[in-house]
Amino acid sequence: MGRLQFFKDKKFYINLLIILALCLVLLWITFRLLNRYTRHNEVYSMPNFIGLNYLEVEQQYAEDFHFFLIDSVYPKGQQPGSIYQQDPLPDSKIKKGRNVYLIIVAQTPEKTLMPNLRNLSLRQAIGLLESAGLDVERLEYRESPYRNAVLDQYYNGQPIAEGTELIKGSKITLRIGTGSDSEKIKVPNLIGKPATEAKRLLNLAGLNLGTESFEDSDSLQYMCIRRMDPGPSSASVDMGTAINLTYHSSRTLDFQKEMRELLHEDSLAHAPQYISINPNTEIIETTDIEYEDEF
Numbered sequence: 001m002g003r004l005q006f007f008k009d010k011k012f013y014i015n016l017l018i019i020l021a022l023c024l025v026l027l028w029i030t031f032r033l034l035n036r037y038t039r040h041n042e043v044y045s046m047p048n049f050i051g052l053n054y055l056e057v058e059q060q061y062a063e064d065f066h067f068f069l070i071d072s073v074y075p076k077g078q079q080p081g082s083i084y085q086q087d088p089l090p091d092s093k094i095k096k097g098r099n100v101y102l103i104i105v106a107q108t109p110e111k112t113l114m115p116n117l118r119n120l121s122l123r124q125a126i127g128l129l130e131s132a133g134l135d136v137e138r139l140e141y142r143e144s145p146y147r148n149a150v151l152d153q154y155y156n157g158q159p160i161a162e163g164t165e166l167i168k169g170s171k172i173t174l175r176i177g178t179g180s181d182s183e184k185i186k187v188p189n190l191i192g193k194p195a196t197e198a199k200r201l202l203n204l205a206g207l208n209l210g211t212e213s214f215e216d217s218d219s220l221q222y223m224c225i226r227r228m229d230p231g232p233s234s235a236s237v238d239m240g241t242a243i244n245l246t247y248h249s250s251r252t253l254d255f256q257k258e259m260r261e262l263l264h265e266d267s268l269a270h271a272p273q274y275i276s277i278n279p280n281t282e283i284i285e286t287t288d289i290e291y292e293d294e295f
Contacts, residue, residue: 048090049083054104057083065100073103074110076169081107109167114155116162122148122176126203129172136203137171141240147179148206176206176239184236187228187243192255195223195247202243210242218249226258 049057058067073084085103088094112133117125126136144151153160154173160166188205190198199209215226227246230237 043093044096046086046088046090046092046094049086049100049102050090051079051082053079053081054083054102055081064096065098068099068101069104070101071103072106074106074168078105080105080109109169111165112168114153114160114162114164114166114172117150117153117172117174120150122150122174122206123204125150125174126200133168134166135169135171136199137173138208139203139206139240140173140175141178141206141238142175143182144177145180146177147181149177151175151177178239182239184238186236187230187232187234187241189232190225190228190245191232192250192259193225195220195225195245198225198245206239207237208240208242210244212244213246215246215248216252218251222249222251223247224250224253224255226253226255 047061054069061067075084078084082105083102084105087101088098110133114134115128115132117128120128122139129136142151152175154175155164155166155170157173160172185206187207188201190201193201195212198212202209210229214223224247225245226248229244229246230241
């Protein structure tokens, strides 16, 4: 029983109260410091940096965030040095001072190697150019027994050798054979096709892109071909002919109706021309043949 005598001592309870008070004070100080360190309830909306210059963003928000550049990419049509992707995403709920990871558009253009297109078919050559990140500038046809075969490849008016380093997106001129008969070709019907595919579709058909005009203003992704000159209902044209295109937004025009009207006009243009109808003799006379109906 002697071991429990301290429970009867007032000093024990005084010391216990002091210890409890000190613990409460330490806990209060700890939570206060923790709130300050974590900035509790100080939540902000993540700004949208996409498309902005990386150096300018880093300078303007240096006190708010810690930026880390993790990669660079080569997207078409994007400003070099601009921010392509960010983490956290725009409008995310974040706290200032956190790390922000960025992917930017590369400052230097991406390079590629010129493939060997000689002796390939036109379709194969276009596919190989696309795989290499290159474009067709125009098609030049020359007399050759090999129809639609690539005779030579040019860059900036000069022959270009296989393996030459080029900037992606560079335009290549292809010299193509006409074949021994040099037959003309039919203009394909591209009405309603996207403007972004127009040049490629013409090239695959052995034709070049001529002038381009726009009937209204809209993003290129919504633009479609409304008129072609020469058009699909015209007579056949020479290989390499330039086709002029007129575009219209698919959001303000019913292209299905346009196609129906075009097909109707084309069918009338190729239908037999009626001269007269004589109901008495029940004979329909045409320019080519007579039909006698029996009733």
